[in-house]
Amino acid sequence: MIEISGAVPTDVVEPDTLDQPTPEQRAAGVGSVAAHYGDPTREQRTLERAVGVVDRSHRGVLVVAGAERASWLHSLTTQHVADLLAGQGTELLVLSPNGHVEQHAMVAADADRIWLDTEPGRAGDLLGFLEKMRFLTRVEPSDVTADFAVLSLVGPEVDAALAVLGVPTLAAAEVDPAPGPKFPAGTVRPGPTSRYAVAALPAGGWARRGRLGVDLLVPRADLASVVDTLAAAGVPACGLWAYEALRVAARIARVGFETDHRTIAAEVDLLGPAVHLDKGCYRGQETVARVHNMGRPPRRLALLHLDGVVSDTPPPRHAEVIAAEGRVVGFVGTAVRHHELGMIALAVIKRNVPGDARLTVAGQAAAIDPGAGD
Template sequence: MTPITKTVTIGPWTGADSYADLAVEYEAASRGIGLHDRAYRGLLEITGKDRLAWLHNLTTNQVKSLQPGQGNYTFAVNIQGRILFDMNLLVLRDSVWLDIDRRWIDAAIAHFNKYIIMEDVKLADRTADFARFALTGARVAQFIARAGLAQSCAMPLHQVEHLSIDGAQLAIFRDDFCGPFGLQILVPMASAINLWQRWTATPDVTPIGFGAVDTLRIEHGIPWPMTEITPETLPAETGQFQRAVSTNKGCYLGQEIVERMRSRGAVARRLVLIHLPEGEPPPAGSELLSDGAIVGKTTSACVSQLHGGALAMGYVRSAVPDEAPVTVSAQGRCTSGSMVSAATATH
């Protein structure tokens, strides 16, 4: 595999924060072709004839209407309507795959097992069966088309396709996980090293670490598991309500609270981006102040390649106007900033 210059640990996984230069990796991940190791993701497989109806009742998005090859992004919430975990839900011919942060796999299994009563449903942890790679960047579609997936540029989000390379059967689904056009790739473990080496030997492909991915996803306002998405978070607070929640699917666990929050607009806080032109990235949990009052806390931050300076993500009270100046208090120092809009990727 590619030599690593800086490591990062996410739960049980330790991997590359960067392979070489963050600015080079950021450029590849946004405008070129970046290859990223997503071994921090886990995979649950759901089988049994009742799997679709059962999952429909336990997630916030549509399930029963999905056809094989389709999928979506969704939440599992508790009876109080708070998020237990988020996931990409992918419908295959004979099963459903749930792509979940690896740190949440055990909790997800325990949660789902509580709701298997008489249904014909079985859960299996398939995390160890696949290496998890991702391609991200403006030129990814052309690259994967040359590899054999000709219609990749037209793939809807969460569409699943299969591709054979050197005898390895790859499962590929569209997921713009850090903002730019992205594909997640599940590779049988026996073929993973060969595929990584083959792709990184291609001059157009740059291996990218977590640092570039994290910078991009913050710039695009994408919440991350266990930073922005925690057991205290409500779906309406995340800025992901439209893509993660169906308002016409009928009843599901926690639906009454989730719908009440939406219909009444009764959300106490919202997720925002705060640009600090002169500051350093503040640590998570730093206080956010407006007019001298504490109005929220940061959740994550980066040195922004897009804006320059630091860019923090955090939750602020909904009553704070978008144009209000914000001060970040971190490590005994206050830094002035302003709220900015999330970047919009062009594919």
């Protein structure tokens, strides 16, 4: 964790281990990140109305070098990255043979390498999969989490914060909507379905535009220096709680939170950002195509509003969502206190649950946000 006065680390306030460094990461010098810096509500407002920097240095970071890196990743993952160029970013999934989501990674390319940053504690599994699939391909994947770390700039004034670091304004993120079921072959353009501009940081590393802000990859030894530079320019540090509150409100799913062992990409709105539906074969592709052509995946992502009367504590990850008749219809992924919306949660629920259903989560009444899908 970056040492800033008032920082409250996640391992003090959050029992969930998914946002904690693994023992291997701790041995390599990867510490906890800050849940908040004393006032999570103010920090949310900062990220929503101005700009702040969030320590996400617990994320795993891999790098893939070698002449065949793009075509190799293209053949293994859900995204069209065969022609990925320096200065381009996207996101991708690794699926099981049955099409269930196993890994999610954000992507950035420079002139010599493709960088993958993934959920805390998952870099080892992702590297293990990639190593098994090398065969005679000219690629060299490696785990560089001990040397590089992720920070995130979030807020409408993010361009001014980038200028402080010597980075030009990055183009807005572009995400193509998924085509309709049984679309004609060749109608999905080649190339990534999500396109995120990437630019080099003058002192090393890069900046990448994304769906929720701009991620910075910096040498781990320079973390404190980057945060200090931003602070001197009026960009405060904000905690992970604030970042997660904005993510939940934006309905952006996280693997390990809004997923379980049988989640498919269509259930958690990842077809557009991370899945190219007309790129050829990869592991799990048959399930993706079959479910998409049917047009109705069995579950869907929903934003729930919790009444907070029974308890003012957000329910735990994977708490059951229960219908009025007592039937379990889904689970909560991430529940947060939002500074305007109150207690809200991202949940994965059965598709046939009506939008006006009376639900409960951990004893609290819950209602589906009408903008969260059909």
